[in-house]
Amino acid sequence: MTEIATARRSRITPEREAELYTAVLELLREVGYDALTMDAVAARTRSSKATLYRQWGGKPELVVKAMRHNKPGSIGDADTGSLRGDFHTLVSREDDCAMERNSDLMRALAMAAHTNPDLMRALKELLVEPEMDEFQRVLRRAVDRGEIRADSPALPYILHMLVGAFVARTLIDELPPTQEFLRSYIDAVVLPALGVQSH
Amino acid sequence: MTEIATARRSRITPEREAELYTAVLELLREVGYDALTMDAVAARTRSSKATLYRQWGGKPELVVKAMRHNKPGSIGDADTGSLRGDFHTLVSREDDCAMERNSDLMRALAMAAHTNPDLMRALKELLVEPEMDEFQRVLRRAVDRGEIRADSPALPYILHMLVGAFVARTLIDELPPTQEFLRSYIDAVVLPALGVQSH
Structure with a gap:
């Protein structure tokens, strides 16, 4: 399990992760949770939706981890x-x-x-x-x-x-x-x- | 001012007022605040919208007074x-x-x-x-x-x-x-x- 978790995690550098979280919070402020889409996050951060889903599982997890990272x-x-x-x-x-x-x-x-x-x-x-x-x-x-x-x-x-x-x-x-x-x-x-x- | 206030108040008996508040809270539970209309309150309570507005001023006041009366x-x-x-x-x-x-x-x-x-x-x-x-x-x-x-x-x-x-x-x-x-x-x-x- 640890190996898999590490492998999944290693796809994205900490710097890239921080960039993504910043973009998610920007979008959240601009349009609110309900109107925020994974498409918009992918477009804003020039990443693929597949990567976002693989790394975070879904919009709720991505948004909450962005909030937590920001603390x-x-x-x-x-x-x-x-x-x-x-x-x-x-x-x-x-x-x-x-x-x-x-x-x-x-x-x-x-x-x-x-x-x-x-x-x-x-x-x-x-x-x-x-x-x-x-x-x-x-x-x-x-x-x-x-x-x-x-x-x-x-x-x-x-x-x-x-x-x-x-x-x-x-x-x-x-x-x-x-x-x-x-x-x-x-x-x-x-x-x-x-x-x-x-x- | 007191006379006017008394005159306005006297249009509705306390029993009738209680009936109205009960109906408002029922509607509030059924449809929520945003979907609740003064028309629906008037229909449910067989009163005129003019009476409701004269007595309470508007939907926010009517709803909040119904909540308070219920306490x-x-x-x-x-x-x-x-x-x-x-x-x-x-x-x-x-x-x-x-x-x-x-x-x-x-x-x-x-x-x-x-x-x-x-x-x-x-x-x-x-x-x-x-x-x-x-x-x-x-x-x-x-x-x-x-x-x-x-x-x-x-x-x-x-x-x-x-x-x-x-x-x-x-x-x-x-x-x-x-x-x-x-x-x-x-x-x-x-x-x-x-x-x-x-x-």
Whole structure:
């Protein structure tokens, strides 16, 4: 299995992959998920549809992997020695402008996923679950340091708290999710809910 | 102004108003917001479109007022002597079945609001803001009792926490927002974030 996976992967260089993802996100911003076609991706990137399907399987996977590739670095790598430090580092990975653009795209994809079960599945399997796994590493380190209790009742609700921050901020406050807002939300809601003593 | 408002209101009895709201929500479930027409509401309720427009102003206002009318009782009236008691009472106003149906409708309306600015405005002015005002009464009583500090940094984020509970629960967990889930979320996230000592 590993050999086959490597063989499939080796057809496209990392540079070429990055180019393709950039083009996919451009198209996504221009026409939206439903109107985006594999033909248009092939034309824009001068690749064959066969290559796209062989490499990614389909449009939902290609789009979600482009989103994921666009995210800066790995969440789990932030290791500052405190949960607050780790969370604040995560928030600082993207500047406000990049964060607003990605947040707009994610919202559009989440809307499209309501009527595209394949996209919903791809979003969960290829984006939400891997990110939550990395979050778990950050949280496990905090448990190991004794900052939070392993049985903290708020631990299963990390994603709910964070989703609420983004959705209510953009939909109800009608403001972009800035670094300043997210740091404030982390300090006011996430850390106290987890039982981390404020600094 | 009061006289005019009274005169306008008096054209429809509360019973008739309730009948109309029920019919609007039925239609909303059947065809969705975009396909729902004032003609269909008029036909279903045997009323004239002129009456509907005079009484509600338009489709967004009519639909949102139907949603609001459908909610049980007033949030601010829950007064059990503790914030936890008040929150748990609020959660118990609707059984799980009613909550799931309302949550589905709210999600559909929030989606439709993305492309209908008038609906978004009506949702905020006629549903979210009045509910938040009532929440503020519940929270003010908790401040007055000394349960939470008036300057608790989590106070501005009540709506974000609650929105996250509903959105992540339905969209990512793919489970309905049951009373049990909401009580657990309130105890694990909302009360600790507000600094309320656990029982």
